[in-house]
Structure formats: structure tokens, C-alpha cells
Amino acid sequence: MGSISVSAVSKRFETGDVDVTALDAVDMQVRDQEFVTLVGASGCGKSTLLNLIAGFETPSSGQVVVDGAPVRGPGPDRGVVFQQTALFPWLTVEQNIAFGLSLRANRDKGEATPIVERLLERTGLAAFRKRRPAELSGGMRQRAAIASVLAIDPSTLLMDEPFGALDALTRSIMQDFLLELWEARRKTVVLVTHDIDEAIYLADRTIVMTAHPGRISEVIEVDLPRPRRYEMRSTAAFIRLRDHVTQIVRAEAMKGTAPLDATAASSAMPDSAMTATMNAHTK
Amino acid sequence: MRSRNDRASTRPAEVLQYLVLPAAVLVLWQVASDVGFVRRNILPPPSEVVLVWYDLITGSTDAAARYSGSWLGHAWASTWRVFAGFAWGATLGIVAGLLIGLSRAVERMLDPTLQVLRNIPVTAWVPLSLVFFGIGNAPAIFLIGLGAFFPAAINATHGVRQINITLYKAARMMGADERELLRRVILPGALPSILTGLRLSMGIAWVLVVVAEILAVRRGLGYLLNDAYLFYRNDVVIAAMLSIGLLGFVSDRLVVLVRRALLTWNEKETFGGEH
Numbered sequence: 001m002g003s004i005s006v007s008a009v010s011k012r013f014e015t016g017d018v019d020v021t022a023l024d025a026v027d028m029q030v031r032d033q034e035f036v037t038l039v040g041a042s043g044c045g046k047s048t049l050l051n052l053i054a055g056f057e058t059p060s061s062g063q064v065v066v067d068g069a070p071v072r073g074p075g076p077d078r079g080v081v082f083q084q085t086a087l088f089p090w091l092t093v094e095q096n097i098a099f100g101l102s103l104r105a106n107r108d109k110g111e112a113t114p115i116v117e118r119l120l121e122r123t124g125l126a127a128f129r130k131r132r133p134a135e136l137s138g139g140m141r142q143r144a145a146i147a148s149v150l151a152i153d154p155s156t157l158l159m160d161e162p163f164g165a166l167d168a169l170t171r172s173i174m175q176d177f178l179l180e181l182w183e184a185r186r187k188t189v190v191l192v193t194h195d196i197d198e199a200i201y202l203a204d205r206t207i208v209m210t211a212h213p214g215r216i217s218e219v220i221e222v223d224l225p226r227p228r229r230y231e232m233r234s235t236a237a238f239i240r241l242r243d244h245v246t247q248i249v250r251a252e253a254m255k256g257t258a259p260l261d262a263t264a265a266s267s268a269m270p271d272s273a274m275t276a277t278m279n280a281h282t283k
Numbered sequence: 284m285r286s287r288n289d290r291a292s293t294r295p296a297e298v299l300q301y302l303v304l305p306a307a308v309l310v311l312w313q314v315a316s317d318v319g320f321v322r323r324n325i326l327p328p329p330s331e332v333v334l335v336w337y338d339l340i341t342g343s344t345d346a347a348a349r350y351s352g353s354w355l356g357h358a359w360a361s362t363w364r365v366f367a368g369f370a371w372g373a374t375l376g377i378v379a380g381l382l383i384g385l386s387r388a389v390e391r392m393l394d395p396t397l398q399v400l401r402n403i404p405v406t407a408w409v410p411l412s413l414v415f416f417g418i419g420n421a422p423a424i425f426l427i428g429l430g431a432f433f434p435a436a437i438n439a440t441h442g443v444r445q446i447n448i449t450l451y452k453a454a455r456m457m458g459a460d461e462r463e464l465l466r467r468v469i470l471p472g473a474l475p476s477i478l479t480g481l482r483l484s485m486g487i488a489w490v491l492v493v494v495a496e497i498l499a500v501r502r503g504l505g506y507l508l509n510d511a512y513l514f515y516r517n518d519v520v521i522a523a524m525l526s527i528g529l530l531g532f533v534s535d536r537l538v539v540l541v542r543r544a545l546l547t548w549n550e551k552e553t554f555g556g557e558h
């Protein structure tokens with residue numbers, strides 16, 4: 001339960017006078033319980049692809065199928081973790097985690113109390129159960145957000161730069177936290193990131209996307225052993241994968257730069273692509 | 284930095300901060316009157332106003348003459364009208380505001396009309412409402428409700444519009460249906476703004492009750508104020524003014540108390556919430 005099939009999906013946004021082709025004929029298959037990461041320069045359509053799977057957007061053409069059924073809208077089978085933590089500021093941590101289970105749609109998913117207790121325990125938030133989101137650190141907030149999604153036990157987790165707003169140290173701790181949760185209870189995961197190290201560290205497969213129009217440029221099998229350990233980041237195998245991905249992303253970014261230098265047109269794309277690449281090198 | 288706990292045990296320095304301005308005003312006012320800077324029958328000193336006010340309330344000294352002991356009746360009449368007008372105006376305003384905020388179609392249907400009506404000062408409605416409702420409570424409650432309507436509506440709309448779209452998407456993703464979205468996301472999310480609107484509505488209600496009572500009824504603090512003015516009783520006028528100020532203040536505190544009880548989460552991370 002949790003296989004995703006994206007077939008020939010294009011997505012155009014009509015914004016006033018110009019149409020943006022965010023995705024162009026994208027094909028992607030994700031197996032049940034597979035951990036897939038999406039990397040690419042900002043603006044290459046990663047969020048759009050995730051939103052199409054989540055059901056927040058509909059494709060202009062092509063089809064998104066989850067567990068054999070075409071996606072018709074968002075639903076509790078596909079849990080989404082947003083970059084901007086989606087916690088209700090008026091609810092406490094435990095009420096936030098219990099939110100999904102209190103909805104009529106999830107009535108058959110069991111009694112909330114034991115599930116919330118287990119998640120508070122697993123996320124290390126038991127001592128902060130009565131706090132409100134504003135009283136938590138960024139990392140705790142994102143752990144609470146992940147817990148609130150896991151509470152409804154979706155077969156698929158869709159995460160859009162979930163750790164993008166966190167500092168480097170917290171981010172690496174959160175990566176291990178996420179892997180630990182995933183090892184304990186495997187789900188299909190599609191995680192968007194612009195951090196190449198993160199993309200490789202977490203994934204079974206890393207999908208590299210390119211911009212204008214958004215396409216899949218390469219799919220990389222990450223054949224590192226599991227469970228992953230932080231130390232693996234300095235192994236030859238990891239570095240080889242990282243350099244490979246960095247090269248693709250960089251080449252794409254360069255492609256975008258050349259004509260722009262000539263015409264002096266303004267775009268945020270090459271800059272942020274460079275930043276992503278440089279981040280990967282300076283880690 | 285100040286927390287809720289400190290608030291209960293207000294320190295002497297804070298008491299002083301609260302008292303500085305009122306004390307200064309009273310002293311200046313008394314002195315101005317005592318040295319003959321203003322005529323006593325034009326601006327009676329606070330010492331006299333207090334005596335008149337006392338008689339106005341208790342009816343025990345006859346200092347307020349024909350108004351002696353009439354305070355409670357007037358105060359009750361005004362308060363009742365304020366809350367009656369506030370109740371219908373604010374309720375309707377919140378409902379209309381929420382609908383406008385939730386639906387672009389409703390916005391197109393209601394908003395232009397409301398924007399025009401909003402720009403007619405409520406006082407400009409006085410003649411028509413007197414013709415329509417006659418003399419009495421009805422035009423007063425109509426005018427007060429009309430005034431209370433607009434801030435309630437505008438702030439409810441704003442409250443819906445400023446809700447974080449990510450929260451809405453998260454709730455939908457978890458499977459919330461329309462009713463759950465409204466009850467569990469929209470209403471709590473819009474609540475801070477709705478309560479701000481109610482506070483403004485309450486303030487306007489007290490302004491309009493005076494206007495309405497001067498014109499349309501024979502009871503209430505506005506009526507008392509105007510009647511005393513016609514009889515050259517400026518001490519009663521001032522006592523009535525202060526009564527209106529105090530009752531308005533108490534009403535505002537009530538709204539703030541409701542706000543505090545409902546919103547334990549909204550005062551963090553703002554300048555107003557911390558200092």
C-alpha cells in the first residue's frame with residue numbers, strides 16, 4: 001500500500017500573460033515502502049510534483065495514480081509534511097498530534113490516546129505535550145508536525161523540504177530521527193530537498209530534476225547499506241554518489257547561466273542552483 | 284518582560300504608573316476652578332461633580348436636584364440598549380464577514396454594497412431611522428446595531444483571509460470535511476480578529492447610544508446629559524459624561540476578558556505580548 005505512478009504528467013500555470021510550464025512530461029514510479037528523494041534547483045517543479053501526488057494540484061495532462069487509483073484530491077492515505085510547519089497555534093502539542101484522529105474521516109483508525117502517547121514518546125515530546133507550537137524550538141516543532149501526520153498512519157509520506165528551515169545541526173539530527181521512524185514502520189516516502197547530502201543520505205533512489213521546463217534528468221540508485229549512519233557520509237561510496245549528483249545539478253545550473261549572461265535577464269533560478277551546489281561542497 | 288503571574292500581584296510602582304495621569308488631571312481641574320480660571324457654573328470642580336454624582340446615584344442629598352437618584356435608571360437604559368444593539372449588529376456582522384471571507388461569490392454579492400453603506404456615517408441614518416421607527420428604543424437599537432455591524436464584519440473577513448493556507452491544506456489532507464474545516468480551522472483561526480472587531484463594535488456602540496438617546500428617547504445617560512445641558516446643570520453633564528466613560532470602559536474590559544479566556548495562544552511573539 002503506497003505505490004505511486006506518475007505518467008506523462010505536465011503542469012502549466014497560467015499566470016496572467018505568461019504560462020509557466022512547471023512540469024513537462026514527467027514519468028516517475030515509486031514502489032511501496034520505498035524512500036525517494038527529489039533534488040534540483042529551486043523552481044524546477046519539485047513542490048509542484050509533490051502537490052500533484054498530494055492532490056492539492058491537478059495535472060494539465062497525464063495521470064497520477066496512487067495504489068492503483070487516480071488521485072482526485074488530498075486524503076489521509078497521503079500524509080504531507082510541509083516546510084512551514086503545519087501546527088495549529090491554538091492547540092497544544094498533544095492536541096495537534098490528536099487532530100487528525102479526531103476527524104470523522106479517521107474514525108476507524110483506532111483510539112487516539114494510545115497512538116498519541118506512543119508518538120509523544122517516539123518524538124521525545126512527552127515532556128512538552130502541553131506546550132503550544134510557539135513555545136517550541138524549530139526542530140521540536142517539525143517533530144510535532146511529523147507526529148501529527150504519522151498519527152493518521154498514512155501509507156505514503158510526502159515531505160516538502162521538511163528540514164529546510166532548520167540549522168545544519170538540527171537538520172542532521174532530524175534526518176536520523178526520520179530514518180529511525182521509517183526503519184521502525186516503513187512507508188512510501190517522497191521527500192523534496194535542495195540539500196544533496198540529505199537527498200542521498202535518506203534515499204533508496206534520488207531523482208534529479210531540471211528546470212525550464214521541469215523534467216527528470218536522472219534517477220540514481222543509492223545502494224548504501226541500511227540502517228544509515230552519520231559516519232557513512234565520509235565513505236567513498238557516499239562521496240562518489242554525492243559528487244555525481246552535484247555534477248548533474250551543477251551542469252544544469254550552468255546551462256541556465258550561459259544565455260542569461262548574454263541577455264542579462266533576471267531569474268532566481270541559477271543563483272539558487274549555485275547555492276545548492278555550493279552547499280553540497282562546503283559540507 | 285511581564286508574565287500573567289506578575290500581573291496578579293501588581294507592584295506599588297505599577298499602581299503609581301496607573302494613577303499619575305488621572306490624579307494630575309483632577310488636580311489641575313480643581314485648581315483651575317479654585318483660582319477662578321474658569322467659572323464654576325461652566326466647569327464645576329471635581330469636588331462638586333463628585334457630590335452631584337453621589338446624589339445622582341443615591342438620591343440622598345438632593346445636590347442633583349431634579350435628577351436626584353435617577354442614575355441607575357438612566358445607566359441601565361443605556362447599557363441595555365448598547366448590548367441589544369451590539370448583539371444583533373455584531374452577530375450579523377460576524378456572520379456576513381465570515382461568509383465574505385469564505386466565498387468570493389458572496390464577496391461579490393455583498394461587499395460593494397457594504398463598502399458604500401460603511402461610508403455613510405451612522406449619524407446620517409438618524410433622520411431616516413426616526414421616520415421609520417418613530418421615537419423610542421427601536422431607532423436607538425437600530426443605530427447602535429448598524430454601527431456595531433461594520434467593524435465586526437470587516438474583522439471577521441480579515442480573520443478568515445489571514446488564516447495560514449498551510450493549516451487549511453494540512454487539515455484537508457488529514458481528511459477534514461467542510462464542517463470540520465469551518466469549526467476546527469476557520470473559526471479558531473479567525474477568532475483573534477473577530478474579537479478585535481467586537482472590541483471596536485463595543486466602542487462604537489457606546490458612541491451611538493449617546494447620539495440616539497439625545498434624539499430619540501427620554502431615558503438613558505445620553506438623554507440625561509442633554510437634558511442637564513438644557514437646564515444649565517454642567518455638573519450633571521460632567522457626571523453623565525464620566526458615567527458613560529466608565530460604563531464604556533467596563534464593557535470594553537468585558538470583551539477583553541472574553542478575549543483572554545478564549546485566546547491563550549495569541550499573544551506570543553509580538554511587542555504587545557511581551558512588554
Ligand SMILES: Nc1ncnc2c1ncn2[C@@H]1O[C@H](COP(=O)(O)OP(=O)(O)O)[C@@H](O)[C@H]1O
Pocket residue numbers: 013014015020021022040041042043044045046047048049214
Ligand atoms: N501556483 C502557481 N502559480 C504560478 N506559477 C507557479 C505556481 N506554483 C509554482 N509555479 C511555478 O512553477 C515552477 C516550479 O515551481 P515549484 O514546483 O515551486 O519549484 P521548486 O519546488 O522546485 O522550487 C516555478 O517556475 C514556479 O514559479
Ligand SMILES: [Mg+2]
Pocket residue numbers: 046047048160
Ligand atoms: Mg519548493
